Amino acid sequence: MTAVSCMRGDTARRTGQEGSGSVIYIGDDATVYRIRPAADGAAATLHFDGSVGDRRLLRLPALPAGCAKAAPTGASATFDVFWQTFEENYPFFAAKKVDWQAVRDRYRPRVHDGMPGTELFALL
Incomplete structure (x- = not known):
């Protein structure tokens, strides 16, 4: 999501959990995602296997209003x-x-x- 866009994300299926607390997902394109929830449940860390960094995820109470509109084309x-x-x-x-x-x-x-x-x- 950006200030001008809201696009559907990738889909993945849960395949397991590590001892570190990370939940493992496999994407439709075989990408391995590791999500480590924060203790408060309001945030998490996302790691893509093979990447050099992680992304911080924050839980939103609901999708932003702009996501209800059709994406512009062209x-x-x-x-x-x-x-x-x-x-x-x-x-x-x-x-x-x-x-x-x-x-x-x-x-x-x-x-x-x-x-x-x-x-x-x-x-x-």
């Missing part, structure tokens, strides 16, 4: 979701001296609904 929406996802999740823009807003200002005007997917992919 090249413009795809660009906006791509850009916003990096805006909210990529931590190294400052360290790499990247002005992410300037990147958007440069490339967003080139996007138009109806453009071929290959052209949008190349732009992204």
Whole structure:
């Protein structure tokens, strides 16, 4: 989820639990997920086998209102979701001296609904 998107996540089936308290799930694509719940049950840590880091998960009381709406479609929406996802999740823009807003200002005007997917992919 980002400020401009709410997309369905992956599905997985529970396969067991480790002595450390982690619950193991296997995704439809054979990805192994290890979820370690916090003692209070309001948060958890997610680890994907083979990744170098973990993600902190927070329990929400309900899905955000924006998730009830149909996801926007088209090249413009795809660009906006791509850009916003990096805006909210990529931590190294400052360290790499990247002005992410300037990147958007440069490339967003080139996007138009109806453009071929290959052209949008190349732009992204």
